[in-house]
Amino acid sequence: DVKVTQSSRYLVKRTGEKVFLECVQDMDHENMFWYRQDPGLGLRLIYFSYDVKMKEKGDIPEGYSVSREKKERFSLILESASTNQTSMYLCASMEGRDTGELFFGEGSRLTVL
């Protein structure tokens, strides 16, 4: 079974703090994704990566950056957290373009005060 592990399930941060959300997958998948999920808005793509050191902006990249130094790890960085970044953050991995099947981590619920 594919396992996608997100380092923190719940975080509380203050406005202006730098926040790191880490995601590790154990199935040697090429592709990894970061989404945020908000009530009524559904899942929105922040960034994705299709290879080590490669990254592509999703639909809502503003205020976020990412890092993929190793194939198994994809990190989401909030340089200066703001209250409108309070959300559920979901990491996912995908083996390849031909399947398109996403495997999600358990999620990280971030509250910015």
Added chain:
Amino acid sequence: QKEVEQNSGPLSVPEGAIASLNCTYSDRGSQSFFWYRQYSGKSPELIMSIYSNGDKEDGRFTAQLNKASQYVSLLIRDSQPSDSATYLCAAFSSGTYKYIFGTGTRLKVLA
């Protein structure tokens, strides 16, 4: 804006009945379609994928795809209270890496 649209529900069905969930998509470049189940407070879990027109069955679940009508559906037979969750429909285009989710349909199976 490319979209996947779903009725938000809630869709309430009695235990043992067939639950029918539907979605439509606008991007004709989408080639792959998925249904994810999401329990409250949990992350989405893939339950069905479908890539070609017609029906695909897996246990109590049947996914249906009609590319001409840009329509995807999920049937759940013999619905159980444990099926109560939000079901997300998604469309994926491998050419553009565009993965679009609907906002989900909340299903309630009444015991």
